[in-house]
Amino acid sequence: MNQKPEPCVLLIFGATGDLSRRKLIPALFSLHCRGLLPGGFAVLGCARSKMSADEFRAKMRKACTEFCNPAPSDQDWARFAPRLYYETGHFSDLSLFQRLNFALTKIDAAHHTAGNRLFYLATLPSFYAAVIQQLQAAALVNQKSGLPFTRILIEKPFGHDLETAVQLNNTLHKVFREDQIYRIDHYLGKETIQNILVFRFANAIFEPLWNRRYIDNIQITAAETIGVENRGGYYEETGVLRDMVQNHLLQTLALIAMEPPISFESEAVRDKKVEVFKVLRPIQGEAEVMRATVRGQYGSDEKGGVAAYRQENQVAPDSTTPTYVAMRVFVDNWRWQGVPFYIRTGKRLKQQYTTVVIQFARIPFCLFGQDQVCARIEPNRLILRVEPDEGISLSFGIKVPGTETDIDNTRMNFNYSSLYNGVIPTAYERLLADALRGYTALFARKDSVEHAWRFITPILDAWEKIPSPVFPNYPAGSDGPAAADQWIREDGRAWYSPNR
Numbered sequence: 001m002n003q004k005p006e007p008c009v010l011l012i013f014g015a016t017g018d019l020s021r022r023k024l025i026p027a028l029f030s031l032h033c034r035g036l037l038p039g040g041f042a043v044l045g046c047a048r049s050k051m052s053a054d055e056f057r058a059k060m061r062k063a064c065t066e067f068c069n070p071a072p073s074d075q076d077w078a079r080f081a082p083r084l085y086y087e088t089g090h091f092s093d094l095s096l097f098q099r100l101n102f103a104l105t106k107i108d109a110a111h112h113t114a115g116n117r118l119f120y121l122a123t124l125p126s127f128y129a130a131v132i133q134q135l136q137a138a139a140l141v142n143q144k145s146g147l148p149f150t151r152i153l154i155e156k157p158f159g160h161d162l163e164t165a166v167q168l169n170n171t172l173h174k175v176f177r178e179d180q181i182y183r184i185d186h187y188l189g190k191e192t193i194q195n196i197l198v199f200r201f202a203n204a205i206f207e208p209l210w211n212r213r214y215i216d217n218i219q220i221t222a223a224e225t226i227g228v229e230n231r232g233g234y235y236e237e238t239g240v241l242r243d244m245v246q247n248h249l250l251q252t253l254a255l256i257a258m259e260p261p262i263s264f265e266s267e268a269v270r271d272k273k274v275e276v277f278k279v280l281r282p283i284q285g286e287a288e289v290m291r292a293t294v295r296g297q298y299g300s301d302e303k304g305g306v307a308a309y310r311q312e313n314q315v316a317p318d319s320t321t322p323t324y325v326a327m328r329v330f331v332d333n334w335r336w337q338g339v340p341f342y343i344r345t346g347k348r349l350k351q352q353y354t355t356v357v358i359q360f361a362r363i364p365f366c367l368f369g370q371d372q373v374c375a376r377i378e379p380n381r382l383i384l385r386v387e388p389d390e391g392i393s394l395s396f397g398i399k400v401p402g403t404e405t406d407i408d409n410t411r412m413n414f415n416y417s418s419l420y421n422g423v424i425p426t427a428y429e430r431l432l433a434d435a436l437r438g439y440t441a442l443f444a445r446k447d448s449v450e451h452a453w454r455f456i457t458p459i460l461d462a463w464e465k466i467p468s469p470v471f472p473n474y475p476a477g478s479d480g481p482a483a484a485d486q487w488i489r490e491d492g493r494a495w496y497s498p499n500r
């Protein structure tokens, strides 16, 4: 891995939007304060709102005050602010791109950025194609390998289904080589998600157990307490499968299920991940989709104080868009044959947590005589806590002290907060730093995005045909639809709950 970030100008399209304010500029500011930005570095923001560079700087300072911890000191801000520039315009207007070209050249001279360019598409997806084409038309893309480099970062959603994802890839490939394209899945930038590979491959004791002989099932849960907030319009088009599963949760599954790569180089890691996507057992046809998935949509809470999904802004009053899904996925290879991966995610649930639970098989035989004692023995569980309370725990059975043989279950626990001063960099800090140094392992490659859509699209198609359950089918603040509990019980299993 090339550790050194290269000097460059980061040109953000959609620089006044939510993503930029909440995530990108705060992440850059934090990298700046930790000395992790290259000496030659500047940001050129671009959006439709008219404003001067100084107004942009003031707006971004406000954003950093709100979203950085700690908020910027006057001194730190004074050193960061001169790195920010701004240009107004419409993405369909070629003259904007000519002005950007001119501004970039001036910034190169002022900040020694050496002609290197990182473009960030933080706009609505409907602008992606226009921006990509205009970048080419204005000769802003250097397609040759070597320096100066041109790279493009692109936010999800990456397409709406397989067909549109392929179209977007084709549009990108007319202008950029694959190694210039950085498709962001911010989950991959999370420390605890990256730790999955380190945990698996920096320890000798787990890998021999990491297979169908010892693992009964795996549960990947991303439970959110928030609703769709001010994104009702986007969510109506998207729904839970596109929003969370096609990208974040399948990428997480791939890290859990993949074979050891031959090295930690980007392509070696990405090759092994894509092998998992290729062998996901298809879930298609209405009957199969009914068996393998449970859909849900949140209603109001019991007191009626929280808006039901159908009452959210820009949401149809009879919307059938799901905000919850539980699904059973199989990975058809030697390692995982027969092991269900349960994926579950939803909005407006009781508790906010993201975990991966590796549930080991039950003991083959109970030595301890009495049925009540044997019934208390729980299978071992390895719990990777992605958020919050980042850490790992391993549960096992112990003897209750006393003259009788009684059994209890306990946990060995590791918390990130107890080490490294509890400081965990945000996902965007890691991803932006990687894009600056040209390390692509944590970005989704063309083939993995398309395979993920190939898997998800038939489920979306079947859901369109099968009448949806009576929605809403779970109250805000609950654990999700009762049907999801019943469904996993029918498999002879139960959901992991962080409170047990």
Ligand code: BG6
Pocket: 186, 224, 243, 244
């Ligand atoms: C986004 C989804 O990609 O991820 C959101 O669009 C979701 O709906 C978010 O809330 C979850 O990410 P995080 O980092 O807050 O867990």
